[in-house]
Every structure is written in C-alpha cells, then in structure tokens.
Amino acid sequence: MNSEASSSKWADLAPRVLSAIAMAGIAISAIWIGGAVYQALIIVVIGLCMWEFGRLLNPTPTALPIVVGLAAAAGIFLSSFGPINAPNVILSPQIAALFVAPVMGAILASQHRVLFFSYGLLIMLAGLGFLSMGPGAALVWFILIIIISDVAGYFAGRMIGGKKFWPRVSPKKTWSGTIAGWVGALILGLIGMALGKFSVVDALAFPFIAFAGQMGDIVQSAIKRKVGVKDSSNLIPGHGGVLDRFDAMIGAAGALALLTGAGSLIFAG
Template sequence: MSSEVSSSKWADLAPRVLSAIAMAAIAIAAIWIGGTAYVALIVVVIGLCMWEFARLLQPTPTALPIVMGLAAAGGTFLSSFGSINAPGVIMSPQIAALFIAPVMGAVLANQHRLLFFAYGLLIMLAGLGFLSMGPGPALVWFILIIIISDVAGYFAGRVIGGKKFWPRVSPKKTWSGTIAGWIGALVLGVIGMVLGYFNVFEALLFPFIAFAGQMGDIAQSAIKRMVGVKDSSNLIPGHGGVLDRFDAMIGAAGALVLLTGVGSLIFAG
C-alpha cells in the first residue's frame, strides 16, 4: 500500500518535467529564430490565453472569447512596436492597445466584470513583458527563474511537506515548497551575479519574480475553482490549456512590467 501511495505521490512528475522541457524548447527556438517569428509566437500565446480566460468566465456560447482573443493578439502585436523603457511610453498608442481586450471584457461580459478587466490586463502586460525581454538573454534568465522555482517547490513540497500555503485555492501547494521556490530563485540570481550578468540588487529581485510567478499560478487556480473547471481548455492533450502552462509566467512577466514601468517613471521624474 505504501509503495502505491509513494508512486501516486510522484505520478505527475513526468508531465510536469515534459512541460518544462517543451516550454524551454519553444523559448530556445523562438530566441534562435528571433524577429517576426518571435513576435508571432508571443502574439499567438497571448491571444490563446485571453481566449481561454474569457471562456472560463463566459462559458455559454458567445463570440466574446473569440473577439477578446483576437483583440489581445492585435494589441500585443501593436505593443511590439514600442518599449516599456522609452520616454512617454505610458501614454503611447502601443500601451493603449493593451487595454482594448480587458475593457471589452469588462463592458460586454454578463458577470465578473472587474475580474475580466484585472486579469485580462495582467495577461496583456505579460505579453508586453515577453516582447521587451526577448529574444535575448533576459528572457532566458526569466524562464530559468520560473522553472527553478517550480522544480524546487515541487520537490520540497513532496519531500518536506508541511502546512499548506493556501489550501482553499491550491490544496497541493505547501509553505515548504513555496519558500524552496524563493530560495532556488535566489541561488540562481547569485549564480548570475557571480558570472557577471547581474548586480546585487538585480539578483535580490529573483525571489520576488518567483513569488509573482507563484501568485500567477494561484490566481489562475482560484479562477478555475470559482467556475468549477479543472483545465482552462483542452488545447494541449493531457496537459490542459495554454493558460495552464503559462499562468506562472504571466504573473511574473506582468509584475516585472509593472516594476519596470514604475521604475522608469520614478527615474524619469
């Protein structure tokens, strides 16, 4: 009996590892090709994430998820012509385009209007973050933070166990796994600092990025629990939807864009 429990405890290890490898492979290919191919990849991913998110909140047959997905893809494409570090970017048409899909959801949805806007905007900010980071080394380090945090949290949660982080929303997440994710991200930041890629302040930001990723995962879990579904869609056989695979990255990338945007305003002033 104990061997059966032990094996079931690690039953999801293979798909999680394969998913991490697949995401890494896609990122490496996109960075290697660069240019239009990379932008197209981000546009498609953000469009699909927005479509899945809208379907979760508006499950009845309606064109709203499709329209929001297309608006998100279009807004992400327009934002690729700007930079979040450019002077006056907060008032630029590129940034304004990011609000189209979230506002559309807030206005046209039958329910959860505030959530439509808030999480929809987070998805759009994440798209801007992906475009601003890549293709380049910054995106590679960002993905490594998410992967290291997830892997460290996975093993610590199952080996150490202990008190649950937020049992009502995410029953499997433990405090030991959550903290292990922060430690893993910090170790990665220190390695990057030793190699000369980051200064001390930048290395110390790694755990905060990992935490934002964890919150992105929990936020999406909370949304799925609220509407009573297991996966955001079935686009990826055996693994759910695109949003299920990118929820942590969306939380971390969105938070990174907000930090960068606020920082640019402070230093510009």
C-alpha cells in the same frame, strides 16, 4: 507509506517533465531565431491565453472569447512596434492597445466584469514584458527563474510537505515548496552574480520574481476554483490549456512589466 500512495504522489511528474521539454523546445527555437518568429510566438500565446480566459468566465457559447482573443493578439502585435517613451508611456499607442481586450471583455461579459478587466490586463502586461525582455539573455534568465522555482517547489513540497500555503485556493502548495522556490531563485541569482551577469540588487530581486510567478499560479487556480473548472482548456491533450502552463510566467512577467513601467515613470520625473 504504501507503494500506491508513493506512486500517486509522483504521478504528475512525467507529464510535467514532458510538457516542460516541449515548451522549452518551442521557446528556445523562437528565442534563437528571434525577430518576427519570437514576436509571433508571444502574439499567439497571449491571444490563446485571453481566449481561454474568456471561456473560463463566460462558459455559455458566445463569440466573446474569440473576440477578446483576437483583440489581445492584435494589441500585442501593435505593442511590438517601436520604443515606448517613458514620459508619455500611458498615452502611447503601444500601451493603449493593451487595454482594448480587457476593456472589451469587461463591457461584453455577462459576469465577473472586474475580474475580466484586472486579470485580462495582467495577461496583456505579461505580453509586453515578454516583448521587452526578449529575445535575449534577460528572457533566458527570467525563464530559468520560473523553472528553478517551480522544480524546487515541486520536489520540496512532496519530499518535505508540511503546512499548506493557501489551502482554500491551492490545496497542493505547501510553505516548504514555496520557500524552496525562493531559495532556488536566489541561488540562481547568486550564480549569475558570480558570473558577472548581475549586481547584488539584481540577484536579490530573483526571489521576488519567483514569488510573483507563484502568485500567478495561485491566482489562476483561484479563478478556476471560482468558476468550477479544472483546466483552462484542453488545447494541450492531457495537460490542460495554455493558460495552465503559462500562469506563473504571466504573473511574473506582468508584475515585472508593471514595476518596470512604474519605475520608469518615477525616474522620468
């Protein structure tokens, strides 16, 4: 392997590290301050994600992305008020607010209506998941799962290589990197268990959260490939958009919120 090939192999390491440090700084500050500051961060992030998603599926200049972005932000804002009673979770105003932006997008979009609703709802569920987890220790551990999984997968994929995980959708992802992400998450869970923070069941759930994050990344890659774009936007100079940076967390937080809600309904009788 020549030096040029070797350097290009790691060419995206510096941008990934710098963007991770910047996002970590913002996230840590919001978590530390908590309250309205943390809620405002989640509202802004979800609103921007939905705006970018609207632009991806409707590239022709319209007001749709702005409308669904504002609707998403408003939905997360309304969902932040008060506890959600499990027996009436589907009918609660907080949950109903999550459906407004996806439904609006599905109705007003000129194409990809089913995709707009389904992935749009996942974005909204992720927002609910972030509100439920934080600010607090649960959110910190959740972020660590995603970071450890991503870092382990990045280095294992480039150092070990091997068979591609899903070449048609994400040509760079390998099975070695995917499995390394699961192992990294499991090790983190075992560390948390050793510290007395989690039970065995909780620790064993860490790889599943990591997998949901990996699938969130892959699904977003598939969407971009479908519409023929590289980045969701250029909001982060040289690094794409907010949706590009939060796709794994959206997948993991959305799946976690969905599973937690389903479990609450089941155990509520």
